[in-house]
Amino acid sequence: MHLHLFLLLALCPAGSVAGARSYSLRGSWKIRNGNGSLELPGAVPGCVHSALFQQGLIQEPYYRFNDLNYRWISLDNWTYSKEFKIPFDISKWQKLNLIFEGIDTVTKILFNKVTIGKTDNMFNRYSFDITKVVRDVNSIELRFQSAVLYAAQKSRAHARHQVPPSCPPPVQKGECHVNFVRKEQCSFSWDWGPSFPTQGIWRDVRIEAYNICHLNYFTFYPIYDNTAQEWNLEIESSFDVVSSKPVGGQVIVAIPKLQTQQTYNIKLQPGEGIVELFVKINKNVTVETWWPHGHGNQTGYNMTILFELDGGLNIEKSAKVYFRTVELIEEPIKGSPGLSFYFKINGFPIFMKGSNWIPADSFQDRVTSDLLRLLLQSAVDANMNTLRVWGGGIYEQDEFYELCDELGIMVWQDFMFACAFYPTDQGFMDSVRAEVAYQIRRLKFHPSIIIWSGNNENEAALMMNWYNINVTDLQTYINDYVTLYVKNIREVVLSGDKSRPYIVSSPTNGAETIAEGWVSKDPYSKHFGDVHFYDYISDCWNWKVFPKARFASEYGYQSWPSFSTLEKVSSKEDWSFKSKFSLHRQHHADGNHEMLHQAGLHFTLPQSTDPLRTFKDTIYLTQVMQAQCVKTETEFYRRSRSEIVDGEGHTMGALYWQLNDIWQAPSWASLEYGGKWKMLHYFAQHFFAPLLPVGFEDQNVFYVYGVSDLHSDYTMTLTVRVHTWSSLEPLCSHVTKQFVIKAGKAAPVYNEPVSELLSRCGNCTRESCVVSFYLSSGYELLSPTNYHFLSSLKEAVGLIKTNITAIISQQGDSFVFELETSAVAPFVWLDVGSIPGRFSDNGFLMTEKRRTILFYPWKPTSKSELEKTFRVTSLTDIY
Numbered sequence: 001m002h003l004h005l006f007l008l009l010a011l012c013p014a015g016s017v018a019g020a021r022s023y024s025l026r027g028s029w030k031i032r033n034g035n036g037s038l039e040l041p042g043a044v045p046g047c048v049h050s051a052l053f054q055q056g057l058i059q060e061p062y063y064r065f066n067d068l069n070y071r072w073i074s075l076d077n078w079t080y081s082k083e084f085k086i087p088f089d090i091s092k093w094q095k096l097n098l099i100f101e102g103i104d105t106v107t108k109i110l111f112n113k114v115t116i117g118k119t120d121n122m123f124n125r126y127s128f129d130i131t132k133v134v135r136d137v138n139s140i141e142l143r144f145q146s147a148v149l150y151a152a153q154k155s156r157a158h159a160r161h162q163v164p165p166s167c168p169p170p171v172q173k174g175e176c177h178v179n180f181v182r183k184e185q186c187s188f189s190w191d192w193g194p195s196f197p198t199q200g201i202w203r204d205v206r207i208e209a210y211n212i213c214h215l216n217y218f219t220f221y222p223i224y225d226n227t228a229q230e231w232n233l234e235i236e237s238s239f240d241v242v243s244s245k246p247v248g249g250q251v252i253v254a255i256p257k258l259q260t261q262q263t264y265n266i267k268l269q270p271g272e273g274i275v276e277l278f279v280k281i282n283k284n285v286t287v288e289t290w291w292p293h294g295h296g297n298q299t300g301y302n303m304t305i306l307f308e309l310d311g312g313l314n315i316e317k318s319a320k321v322y323f324r325t326v327e328l329i330e331e332p333i334k335g336s337p338g339l340s341f342y343f344k345i346n347g348f349p350i351f352m353k354g355s356n357w358i359p360a361d362s363f364q365d366r367v368t369s370d371l372l373r374l375l376l377q378s379a380v381d382a383n384m385n386t387l388r389v390w391g392g393g394i395y396e397q398d399e400f401y402e403l404c405d406e407l408g409i410m411v412w413q414d415f416m417f418a419c420a421f422y423p424t425d426q427g428f429m430d431s432v433r434a435e436v437a438y439q440i441r442r443l444k445f446h447p448s449i450i451i452w453s454g455n456n457e458n459e460a461a462l463m464m465n466w467y468n469i470n471v472t473d474l475q476t477y478i479n480d481y482v483t484l485y486v487k488n489i490r491e492v493v494l495s496g497d498k499s500r501p502y503i504v505s506s507p508t509n510g511a512e513t514i515a516e517g518w519v520s521k522d523p524y525s526k527h528f529g530d531v532h533f534y535d536y537i538s539d540c541w542n543w544k545v546f547p548k549a550r551f552a553s554e555y556g557y558q559s560w561p562s563f564s565t566l567e568k569v570s571s572k573e574d575w576s577f578k579s580k581f582s583l584h585r586q587h588h589a590d591g592n593h594e595m596l597h598q599a600g601l602h603f604t605l606p607q608s609t610d611p612l613r614t615f616k617d618t619i620y621l622t623q624v625m626q627a628q629c630v631k632t633e634t635e636f637y638r639r640s641r642s643e644i645v646d647g648e649g650h651t652m653g654a655l656y657w658q659l660n661d662i663w664q665a666p667s668w669a670s671l672e673y674g675g676k677w678k679m680l681h682y683f684a685q686h687f688f689a690p691l692l693p694v695g696f697e698d699q700n701v702f703y704v705y706g707v708s709d710l711h712s713d714y715t716m717t718l719t720v721r722v723h724t725w726s727s728l729e730p731l732c733s734h735v736t737k738q739f740v741i742k743a744g745k746a747a748p749v750y751n752e753p754v755s756e757l758l759s760r761c762g763n764c765t766r767e768s769c770v771v772s773f774y775l776s777s778g779y780e781l782l783s784p785t786n787y788h789f790l791s792s793l794k795e796a797v798g799l800i801k802t803n804i805t806a807i808i809s810q811q812g813d814s815f816v817f818e819l820e821t822s823a824v825a826p827f828v829w830l831d832v833g834s835i836p837g838r839f840s841d842n843g844f845l846m847t848e849k850r851r852t853i854l855f856y857p858w859k860p861t862s863k864s865e866l867e868k869t870f871r872v873t874s875l876t877d878i879y
Helices: 048-054 071-075 147-157 369-381 398-407 426-443 458-463 471-496 511-515 563-567 580-585 591-600 611-639 679-687 754-760 863-869
Strands: 002-011 020-024 027-032 039-044 079-085 095-100 106-111 114-119 126-129 137-145 188-190 193-195 205-210 213-225 230-241 247-255 260-268 271-280 301-309 313-329 342-345 348-350 352-357 386-389 410-414 449-453 531-533 552-555 653-656 691-698 701-708 714-724 732-735 739-741 746-753 769-777 786-789 805-811 814-820 825-831 837-839 844-846 850-857 871-873
Touching: 039 048, 039 079, 048 071, 071 147, 114 126, 137 147, 205 213, 213 301, 213 313, 247 271, 247 313, 260 271, 313 449, 342 449, 352 410, 369 398, 386 653, 398 410, 426 471, 458 471, 552 611, 563 611, 591 611, 611 653, 611 679, 611 691, 611 701, 611 825, 691 769, 691 786, 701 714, 701 739, 701 754, 701 769, 714 746, 739 746, 746 754, 805 863
Parallel strands: 352 386, 352 653, 386 410, 410 449, 531 552, 552 653
Antiparallel strands: 002 313, 020 205, 027 039, 027 079, 079 137, 095 126, 095 205, 106 114, 106 137, 188 193, 213 230, 230 271, 247 260, 247 301, 301 313, 313 342, 342 348, 691 701, 701 746, 714 732, 714 739, 714 769, 769 786, 805 814, 814 850, 825 844, 825 871, 837 850
């Protein structure tokens, strides 16, 4: 067992800084292509694709087949240039640095026609000394090399051995050798995304001028003294001292609400140096902890750090301080081989509920603050407490992690390596080490980040031989793997951040992987670590298909996004499930067929004579299938948290694949491109609820488990109702005796043979009836109403086409939909087209005649607009 106790800071912009100036180079630059035939203005931060689109030189890149039509953009070598005048007297400053927070990706940089450096890593921060070349009026030029051509060149030059995979599967329509360039891996394509290998200056760029000395960065290493039960904090500050003499002064650290203020004398020697300070937090003040969403508040404390140095130099920083502990528990489990794998936050075991995060767009300049908040708030609104930042994308912008801190979203942070082997030559390793060190310094202040993971699926790729390497070469690839993720990345992580656990891969066997020499013979073991699981052929309604693992960090099923989302990037000829567009947009091999196969197991496939109606109905049915499949699997993981069956169980995490989309296409996401909720996301509100009844069958016995994420025990009752499909009045209703649901546990609370349940409820058969059930505790606590289908719905007897009407009225900033149905309606779907917003519930089973649903618009809208676009669909409408 490893205990990780830590205090974290979300850094805010610097306060007043005397003796330094900063000049931003954001804004308009010039962009030209390789042969100079095309020149245009472009914004920084930004990329070439966005500049071309904004100038009207290309269409919307996501429209129809433009990912193929615009491949030429990524294959050209573009140049960014700018002429500017520095608005202060440069002669008054001893040193000037040119700082790039993010360059995408391979460049040679000229400042006043002098080469000052090169870049080859999208994920690193670059600083160049321009003191000797800067003038009042300056020119800057970034000569980009196509990342696609660079990667191919590096692959050809790699003489030691092949580093697979060379290219993505043809269905992905992507570029090759992405593993040879430190760039967003999915920008070369993925099975849910297009190939848009961008070029550009994608984060801030500025000039910093200073005298005497400059604070390069400061970071914190918290220590919790178990004996004294007090917090201490080590502050590490990096300075660049340009004075020829030592610089003295003092540092004042203050956290007013914790009644903590300490002053230190320091002396800085010329050159770059590190200053370490030790801060004692006042133990007489109660410290409130940061909790994940659903478990408590996200309390933070304002802190200031003031460096008062010789020469009148004052450097002040402000930060938000969070307190919480995290433990990754890997210990023996009674009645089971292997080890547990779960997290304790502030000493409380947390079931991690959530999803996997991918980049919100191929073009990062489109990812606004509003979009980030919308997506992350949607995660919280669906009762999630965790997101895994997947290793094939990017280290997200600061605001992403600040929002996670604020919203209580725990972050499982991968390093950006995914589904590939990687070279281990010295140049590549040096670049990776710099990248990891920088990202740790940048991100470790956030309480939301609870674990670092070395890569996505590369241990599995190696040991399950995804790339058909020769057995005689296996040890060579194992050596490369250990070199990259253990001897380099792990070493940098442990040096830079001892406050969090680090695992080498996901999936992994955790401590067992380490014991086996950093790679495990079976990375998918259900007795250790985490697992990824996908099965599109077996019946997803059969819970016995799913692995009863310690932690499920990836699983899921595809669906198509709504028609209103697709309509924006397609034309009428595309609106068919078998159109060229539909085949092109599907980047997962046989994905469209797999969706219809899974849907066809339990539903009648659409058979309208109207092609457009069939297309829309098929979209709807794929979302029904996806939602029901992920619901069944997630509920299986949640009810498995407290039990061991045949040596398996104690599942303590369910992170489905995936939360968000990168473009408008079929994928595993529950949020469409732009943030519209699919049916799955509405289902997640329920299957991630803090109190949940889970129903399932085993050998013709119907069971209900009570699942609690709450911190207290509750006395409950369970209500079980049976409806016929043909009646809105329940056939029977049964309320159990009171029982206690323990805090943070799952336990059986009800069981009854299905035959007895049906006979007790009169004229009922599996095909004619449906079961619903909910937990309640007096008038205080109520779970969502769950349901259990006793047969496939394509075999249901008594289902009739419903007539669902709605009366819409406005209530403050939201709208009320008063629904009325003529019959029981499964999977009722309310849609308002492209009007942005979400409903309070959707995709539900409507067994009552009337139901009230709220709509929360994300932008101002009117009742008349909603009435024009509103459509309601239930499963019976497509039969």
